[in-house]
Amino acid sequence: MKIKIFIFIILNSILLSSCIGVKKLKYLQPSENLQLNQYGLIPVAYEKYRIKKDDILTMTLITSDENAAKFLTNENTTYFKGGTNPNDGRLRTGGLIVDPNGYITIYGLGEFYVYGLTLSEVTDLVQAKLNQVLYNEGKAEVRMNIGSIKYYMVGEVSNPGEKIEQSNRIDLLQAIAKSGDLTRFADRRHIRIIREYPEGKKNITLDITRDDILNSPYFYLQSGDQVIIDPLKEKISGLGGGTTLGDATQFLSLGMQAIATYVFFKSL
Structure with missing residues (x-):
């Protein structure tokens, strides 16, 4: 017996x-800490992006002056939104790569040190130089942005590796979906994101089983992020x-x- x-x-x-258990596998479970705004919606929080080396920036030029875009070469210029009229004054470059020293080079305007700056700060730098070249402030407006987001998925994910998002915004769940979802052994409560700053790297831990992750400024990935999916102890x-x-x-x-x-x- x-x-x-x-x-x-x-x-x-x-x-x-x-x-x-199901609680270890289910995404965005209700949490008392989820914060809503006065309209009952989840406010979107972003961490201000600071330019990194090897980033690819895009520059949009809006102007009605035919001479304003002459400093752009044919090799690095495409018509904005597929336009075919060279006189429409809406052009943008194909991509400005931040070199290993932290500079971008714009033909006709020169070099700009952009490493560690925000997009608005880079825009102000380029706009100020453009105003000098055109000898008249207001002839053209420059808008700088991120051309693509390159991030890395490693660990308990179906399709790990380097990923490139051809837009300037992607959140963690979208990145997971684009990688074929997590495996059944993935520790969804402790997803780590290694993010680089000019001062060094930061190790961020997120729990995607709770819906209050939507309040986190780290929910949206940045270029260069390394997303690490550790295994559950059951697999170990x-x-x-x-x-x-x-x-x-x-x-x-x-x-x-x-x-x-x-x-x-x-x-x-």
């Missing part, structure tokens, strides 16, 4: 330890709660080893 009870306890412990211990034949064999083997150990010491 005692051995039956012991066997039951051993097998039950193995099964319980192999289970991954080998008791992953799986449904595969290999998992079932492993559970049975552990149970048989425990029973054999008990019988051996019982017979002494």
Whole structure:
């Protein structure tokens, strides 16, 4: 009788330890800490972006002066929104790469040190130089932006690797979706983001099982972010709660080893 009870306890412990609860897998579960605005909506929070080396910036020029865009070369210029009229005055460059020293070069305007600056600060620098070239402030308006976001997904994700988003905004859930979703072993409560700043790197931890993550300024990725998805302890211990034949064999083997150990010491 005692051995039956012991066997039951051993097998039950193995099964319980192999289970991954729904709360560990479900995204955006209700949280009391979720903050809403006066309209009952979730306010969007962004961390102000600061330019990094190897970033690709885009420059949009809006002007009615035909001479205002002459400093742009044909090689690095495309018509804005697919326009075909060279006199419409709405042009933008194909991409301004921030070099290893932190500079961008704009033909006709020169070099600009942009590393660590915000987009608005870079816009002000280029606008001031453009006004000098045109000899008349207000002839053209410059708008600087991020051309694309390059980030990295590693760990318990279906499709890890370098990712490039051809826009200037992507949130963490969108990045996960574009990577084929997380595996069943992913620790959704401790997703780490390594973010680079001019002063150094920061390790950020987010919990995507709670809906109050939507209030976090780190919910939106920035170019250069490294998203690390660590495994749950169930995978590390080998008791992953799986449904595969290999998992079932492993559970049975552990149970048989425990029973054999008990019988051996019982017979002494």
